[in-house]
Amino acid sequence: MTFKPNRRAALVASAAAALFLIANPAGADTWPSKPVKIVVPFAPGGTTDILARAVAPELSKAFGQQFIVDNRAGAGGNIGAELVAKAPNDGYTLLMGTVGTHGINRALYKSLPFDPIKDFVPITLVAAVPNVMEMNAEKAKQLGIANVQDFVKYLKAHPNKLNMASSGSGTSIHLAGELFKSMTGTTMTHVPYKGSGPALMDMVAGNADVMFDNLPSSMQQIKGGKLVALAVTSSQRSAALPDVPTVEEAGGPALKGYEASSWFGLLAPAGTSPEIVNRIQQAVAKSLGTPEVKEKMQAQGAIPSGNTPAQFTKLIADEHVKWAKVVKDSGATVD
Numbered sequence: 001m002t003f004k005p006n007r008r009a010a011l012v013a014s015a016a017a018a019l020f021l022i023a024n025p026a027g028a029d030t031w032p033s034k035p036v037k038i039v040v041p042f043a044p045g046g047t048t049d050i051l052a053r054a055v056a057p058e059l060s061k062a063f064g065q066q067f068i069v070d071n072r073a074g075a076g077g078n079i080g081a082e083l084v085a086k087a088p089n090d091g092y093t094l095l096m097g098t099v100g101t102h103g104i105n106r107a108l109y110k111s112l113p114f115d116p117i118k119d120f121v122p123i124t125l126v127a128a129v130p131n132v133m134e135m136n137a138e139k140a141k142q143l144g145i146a147n148v149q150d151f152v153k154y155l156k157a158h159p160n161k162l163n164m165a166s167s168g169s170g171t172s173i174h175l176a177g178e179l180f181k182s183m184t185g186t187t188m189t190h191v192p193y194k195g196s197g198p199a200l201m202d203m204v205a206g207n208a209d210v211m212f213d214n215l216p217s218s219m220q221q222i223k224g225g226k227l228v229a230l231a232v233t234s235s236q237r238s239a240a241l242p243d244v245p246t247v248e249e250a251g252g253p254a255l256k257g258y259e260a261s262s263w264f265g266l267l268a269p270a271g272t273s274p275e276i277v278n279r280i281q282q283a284v285a286k287s288l289g290t291p292e293v294k295e296k297m298q299a300q301g302a303i304p305s306g307n308t309p310a311q312f313t314k315l316i317a318d319e320h321v322k323w324a325k326v327v328k329d330s331g332a333t334v335d
Contacts, residue, residue, distance in 0.1 A: 028091075028273040028275035028276050029275075031090075031091045031092075031273075031276050031279075032063050032065040032091065032092065033065075034065065034092065035065055035066040035067070035068055035092075036059070036063075036065060036066070036067045036068070036091065036092050036093075036094065037067075037068050037070050037092060037093050037094065038052050038055075038056055038067055038068065038069050038070065038094045038095070038096055038266070039070050039072055039080045039083055039084050039093065039094065039095050039096065040052045040069055040070065040071045040072070040080065040096050041072055041073065041074075041077035041078070041079060041080025041081050041095070041096070041097075041098070041101060042071065042073050042077060042080070042098075042167055042168065042194065042195035042196065042197075043071055043073040043193070043194045043195030043196075043197045043198055044071050044195070044197050045195065045196060045197020045198070045200065045217060046167055046195040046196030046197050046200075046214065046217045047129060047196060047213075047214035047215075047216045047217040047262070047264065047302070048077075048096050048098055048195075048196075048214075048264055049069065049071060049195070049197070049217075050216050050217060050300070051096065051126050051127055051216070051264050051297075051302065052069045052096040053069055054293065054296065054297065055067075055096075055126055055266070055284060055287065056068070056069050058283070058284070058287035058293065059280070059283055059284070059287075062283040062286070062287070063279075063283065071195075073168075073194035073195050074168075074194055075168070075169075076100055076101075076105055076108075076109075076168040076169045076170035076171055076174070076192070076334070077097075077098060077100050077101040077105065077168060077170070077171065078101065078105060078109070078112060078113065078114075078170075080095065080101075081095060081097065081101040081102075081114055081116070082112075082113045082114045084120070084267070084268075084269060085113075085114035085115075085119035085120060085269060085270075086114070086119075086269075087269050088269070089268065089269040089270060089271035089272040089273075090272070091268065091272055091273065091276040091280075093268075093269065094123070094266050094267065094268050094280070095120070095266070095267045095268070096126070096264060096265075096266060097116075097120070097264070097265055097266070097267045098171070098172070098262065098263070098264050099171075099172045099261075099262050099263050099264075099319060099323070100168070100170050100171035100172055100174075100175075101116065102116045102120070102265075102267070102316050102319070103172075103263075103316065103319030103320060103322070103323045104170050104171070104172065104175055104319075104323045104326075104327065105170045106320060106324075107320070107323055107324035107327040107328070108169070108170040108175075108327050108332060108333075108334055109170065109334055116316070116320075117316070117317075117320075118270060119269065119270050120267040120268065120269065120270055121267065121268050121269070121270055121271070121272050121277055121309070122265065122266075122267050122309050122312035122313045122316055123265070123266040123267055123268055123277050123280050123281050123284070123309055123312065124265055124266055124280070124281040124284050124285065124305065124306055124307055124308070124309065124312055125263060125264075125265040125305040125306070125307045125311070125312045125315060126264050126265050126266060126284065126288070126304070126305060126306070127263070127264055127288075127297055127302040127303055127304050127305055128261060128262070128263040128264075128302070128303045128305065129214050129215050129216055129261065129262050129263070129264070129301055129302045129303065130215050130232040130233055130234035130238050130261050130262075130301065131172060131173060131176045131212045131213060131214055131215065131232070131233040131234075131260060131261065131262055132212070132213055132214075132215045132218055132222070132229050132231070132232050132233070132238075132241070132244070132301075133148065133151075133176075133180070133210070133211075133212050133229070133230045133231045133232070133233060133247060134203070134210070134211055134212075134213060134218055134222065134227045134228060134229050134230060135151075135203075135209060135210050135211075135227065135228055135230065136203055136204065136206050136208070136209065136226070136227060136228075137225055137226060137227060137228045138206060139206055139209060140228050140230075145230075147230060147231075147250055148230050148231050148245075148247060148250035148251045148255070149250065149251065149252060151210070151230060152184050152186060152251070152254070155184070155186035155187070155188065156185075156186060159186070159187045160187045160188065160189055162188050162189070162209040162210055163188060163189045163190075163191045163208055163209050163210075164177045164188040164189065164190050164191065164208075164209070164210050164211065164212075165191050165193060165199040165202060165203060165208035165209075165210070165211040166190060166191070166192050166193065166199065166211065166212070167192075167193060167194075167195050167196040167199055167213070167214075168192050168193065168194060168195065169190075169192045169334040170334060172214070172260060172261070172262040173196065173199075173211065173212050173213055173214065173262075174190065174192065174212075174332070175260060175323065175326060175327070175330070175332060176212035176233050176260035177190065177210070177211075177212045178190075178326075178330040178331075178332040179258065179260050179326055179329075179330050180212070180247065180255070180258070181330070182329060182330040182331065183254055183255055183258060184251070184254050184255065185254075188209075188210065191208060196213055196214060196217040196218075197217070199211060199213070200213065200217065200218065200221060203221070203226075203227060204221055204226045204227065212233060212260070214262050215232065215238060215240065215241070215300070215301030215302070216297075216300035216301050216302050219240065219299075219300050219301055222241070229241060229244045230244075230250065231244060231245050231246055231247040231249070231250045231251070232244055232245075232246055232247070233246070233247050233258070233259065233260045233261060234246060234259060234261045235248070235259045235261075237249075238301050239298065239301075240298065240299060240300065240301035241301065246258075260326075263315070263319075265305075265312055266280065266284065268280075277309055278309070281306070281308060281309055284306050285306030285307075286306075287306075288304040288305065288306040289304075289306065
């Protein structure tokens, strides 16, 4: 069969277009042509939500399309993470992942409905934050607890008397408390919520006793005097609360080496176009480098990042190893 030149050219162009679509299933050249959803796997009001809502408008400005935050809380972040893992890899559904969804849960849960490594492509670390060990200010005063050592003494004299709120089973907030209990030989009743927001409401109301919350979501209540910060969980003091000691500093020999910080970053479903991933990473890094966004995050106790996909991938791999050991050593389980 002989093809005329114009027909042959048309077939070649058609084949090339088909190959392009196979190689670029997400349409990287036209993305984004519609709004993009950032799934937050926790309730509104927590640090994951705060950081997503800080980044979303910056991405909207950078790409000329809306980036919409969608809260899908439950199961320690697993419900929202599963939704994104199973979403089309076209760049229109992203996840604000956490140390819980992508560093802890694999070791804590017997089975997960997704693989935190294989089912996602890391885009960039948005921020790292310390957790803060805090109590309702009035409750602490009533119980005579002014510091970490007072807290430990009270727990040992009153086993299981206090309840420990968290943003959900398996989150860094939960594990920070479990690590504290393990190292001090104390007991508290764990009460998981569907995010820091609802947990903080009960903390302020006096219905929850202690929480190892991510610092940004608690900062306003600490500064307002509703909550008292006993210590931060990082290895160094936070610039946002320079007068608050670390748990290791305040806790004495039993808590030497204690460290349990959190991180938050954007991920996409596995197979998402590298071009889209890189464009998002570059836009996030640029926005986090602006004085306005940088200062706003640092004032809340967050340390902005914007690292590369490769660097974020390595961080996630390292965190799996670290938190698997913490889960094993603490004996933490999902309630």
